[in-house]
Amino acid sequence: MMDPLLPRRVEILSVAEEVQNVFTLDLRPPPDYGPFEAGQFNMLYVPGAGQAAISVSGDPRDKTRLRHTIRREGNVTSLLQAKQVADHIGLRGPFGQGWPLAAAEGGDLLLLGGGIGLAPLRPALYQALAHRERFHRISLLIGARSPEQLLYYPELQHWADEGSLELQVCVDSASATWRGRVGVITDLIPEAEFDPQQVTVLMCGPEIMQRFSVRKLRGLGVKGEAMYLSLERHMQCAVGLCGHCQLGPQFVCRDGPVFPLGKIEPYLMTGEF
């Protein structure tokens, strides 16, 4: 068991660009790491620069590599992208509460991922597809800024083609050659295949997207207890001590990042949080 406050030195196995400003970093797990649950995150350190909380985006069954898909948006993430294979960085984790996949068994599973929000959902997909018989219908709705910004698209399309899940995609705008949907992700929800009384919804993406999705799902009869949201906040200690990621009475790092809607709904709609 790793000391949660002590970073481990880990080797970079690969750095690969996914889409513009988004890359995937594979790390060799420390011997005493994990296992991680789908939806959990690690703290990645660049010595001398700082740290960033990054969700694990790979397959929980793969013990040979720890995969993180990262949006470049600051000093630490830019330095992470500049790293080379065989370089070393620091790692603490895994942290936080993951997706409640066991609770979803026997019913439909609906996943909504917006932009980089698809990254923490992918481990849940790997896990659900590895035990496909435990779920009824699995639907994945994804939103992106443009077709060029769609994450993991070949892999997702492969799963859809083999009939493992229903995939629907919506982008904010597209060139005239695009044959898919353009609009907002909430438009896809009424078309997805699920029973509102028997579905578990997992969503991750911009909070505005999640708020509107909650509203749309409620309108279709999905109960609040069936909805789980993954939130992003500025995290430092990752163990609920420093308070950087406090959301009302919750710490996103310790009590989240995955929350049942009921625990966070009042704070989602409140500007000061």
Add this chain to the structure above:
Amino acid sequence: MKTIDDELREEGFFAGLNGEELRLIAACGKHRSFKAGTSLAREGGEAKEFFLLRRGHVALQLHTGPADSLILQTLGPGQMVGWSWLFKPYRWTMEVNAVEDTHTVCFDGQCLRGKCAENPKLGYELGKRFSQIMAYRLEAARLQLLNLYDGSAPS
């Protein structure tokens, strides 16, 4: 075979209208189909008609250059396409192209404007419904403008 009247009764947009109102609207409609890639409306063209999509999807496009255009929204079964027939100068503000083979009920806007002028309740009912569509699409357009997914919008 279903009549247009029957088809209107299946669509949420027309829910709550009485039989007489539905008959008046249906009398201004006819079936029209469009092959994938063909155009339902041209930007700047006279907006004589609007469409209820029954099957297939269409793309609302804006020209961004001499040979370029951008898709701003796609619409599918059950959705209405076009409100320019309601407002002067009755010109389409976007191009509408069929993304796939598309079947519609096409309504004659001039015919319906005339019926609304004679029957203000019908006009009010249609005005309410189109206003709801506009409000929803305005909300969607605002969200699309935020560039939510690239992280530049505040969370």
